[in-house]
Structures are given as structure tokens and as C-alpha cells.
Amino acid sequence: MSITQDDYLLKQIEKDVKENDVVLYMKGTKDYPQCGFSLAVVSILQKIGVKFKDVNILEDQGLREAIKKFSEWPTIPQLYIKGEFIGGCDITKEMYEKGELKNLFINKGIISE
Structure with a gap:
């Protein structure tokens, strides 16, 4: 039984969200958001002072789906x-x-008060 591209991407997403405390799937990157909604969430996370992994879904249409x-x-x-x-x-x-x-x-132990 072969693994499809879709299966591979779903496994990769599962791995990313398990291995990183905070992950943001977004259009663009945290340094260069490509839409206002992504920019808004990046700004909020930065105001709180949370480190997070950003994943640019614009680089891969399969990942976007x-x-x-x-x-x-x-x-x-x-x-x-x-x-x-x-x-x-x-x-x-x-x-x-x-x-x-x-x-x-705070409750998840990602940042302290």
C-alpha cells in the first residue's frame, strides 16, 4: 500500500502540531505575512511574547488543502x-x-505570568 501525497502531508501536519507548542499555518511567514488575517494573528502572538513555528501554506497547494x-x-x-x-x-x-x-x-506552560 503506497502513501499518497495527501497522507504524507496530513502526517507532517500531525507531526508539526505535536512537536511544537505553538504552530501557525498562515499565508506567508511571520517575518512577511501575505494577508491581513495572518498578519493580525502574528501580531497578537508577538504582543503576547510567544515563540511559534510558522508554516507558509502558499508554498504548497497540497498543504493548503x-x-x-x-x-x-x-x-x-x-x-x-x-x-x-x-x-x-x-x-x-x-x-x-x-x-x-x-x-x-500560561495554563499550558508556554509562557509565565
Whole structure:
């Protein structure tokens, strides 16, 4: 039985979200976001002071589709914390504004108070 490109990408996503405390699948990179929604999430993470792995979905159309299948979420960016899918820009922004996102990072041991 051969592994398809789709299977390979899904395994790679699973590996990334398990091995990194914070992963952001985004358009562009944290140094050069390619859309306003990705920029907004990068800015929030930087304001909180969280280190994160950025994955540019624009480099691979297959990856762009695979991440949507993995999360069952249709839009990019997608934020993962300790292997858990948190959401996209709107959810991240709302959690940040309520102080919930920073508390989540503290509770997960990613940052200290």
C-alpha cells in the first residue's frame, strides 16, 4: 500500500502540531505575512511574547488543502497550541481581547505570568 501525497502531508501536519507548542499555518511567514488575517494573528502572538513555528501554506497547494482537511476548518490562518486547534483570525482575536489567549498560554506552560 503506497502513501499518497495527501497522507504524507496530513502526517507532517500531525507531526508539526505535536512537536511544537505553538504552530501557525498562515499565508506567508511571520517575518512577511501575505494577508491581513495572518498578519493580525502574528501580531497578537508577538504582543503576547510567544515563540511559534510558522508554516507558509502558499508554498504548497497540497498543504493548503491538507490543513483544511486536518482541522475541518475552511480558512487560513490556523492556530494550534499544544496540538489543539484553536481557530482562525476571528477566534484568536476574540480570545486575545478577552485575555483568554494569554491565560491559555500560561495554563499550558508556554509562557509565565
